[in-house]
Amino acid sequence: MKQFFLLLSCIFILSCGSTTSIVKSWRDPETTIAKEQFKKVLVVAFVKDETTRKIIETRIALRNPIFKTSYNYLNGTNLDLTKEQKLKILNSENFDGVVTMRLVSIEKETHYVPGTNTSLYYGGMGGMYGGMYGYGFSNWYGMYSPHFYDPGYFQETTFYLVETNIFSLKRNKLIWTGTTKSAHITNVGETVDAIMETVINEMRKDGSLPKK
Known part of the structure; x- marks a missing residue:
């Protein structure tokens, strides 16, 4: 598990200018993001390295003032608390939603360049x-x-699959999840931006968010 988090940290540090697409998504048929009318949403990046965690969470939080970084609420002083104790902190701070982001897998694909x-x-x-x-x-x-x-050659591309989840704390349930696929990444901020844009576009398509 420690190696997994270290690998995730390295990936996010090295990512930039990525090409990102949606792989799959799911939404709770009983609700939408718009219906929830979130007022205060916690942003959580599941990364072991604190510096990388702060970069990711801050980048997402910059997109909307209702987003708040988790490192300001769940940090080195209270990470050992139980799940119930952590939820109590979030409820006391009037959070009504949570957005999480985590790496789920790495895939390599080889194709022939003529x-x-x-x-x-x-x-x-x-x-x-x-x-x-x-x-x-x-x-x-x-x-x-x-x-x-000028002969042809085989080129290997590495893809990173990242899962983004949205939870309603009022309902205590997952209401949207999506997996994105990114390649050619070299900068954490730009990759997070690309993932968020892809997620937002998908939520507009499935009705979770109103279309522009």
Whole structure:
């Protein structure tokens, strides 16, 4: 478990400019985010490293003033409390919702990148070659030779699947969950932004949030 949290911390530290898409989502058919009318929502990033946790939670909290970072309420002074004691703290602070984010898995995909198609340079005798007559061999060879040696290759891409959950404390239940898939990541802030945008778009599609 310790290694899992350390890995998650490294992923979020190294993430940026990611390409993010929704993999799956679910919403409670009996309610919507709009109906809940949240007034104060706790943001929790399940990351062992405190610095990374603060970066993630702060980035999400900046999106809406009702979002509050969990590190201000659940930190080193009370992390050993029981679940009931933690819920008591949240109730006493008038929280009515919670948003959580956590890494669920890492996947690697390999695909083939084809090499340069040299047929273009051999099929146009009246076009491509028409302007080459009268030139010496060195000109002709210098123009086309690099394309003879551009083979295809296999490229491996690493994808990070992150789960975002929304809980209603008033109902004491999960009301929305979604898993996103991100690649090409190098900065924590931009990746969190991409995940949140993807989540919001999905909630607008399924009716959890009103459309623009």
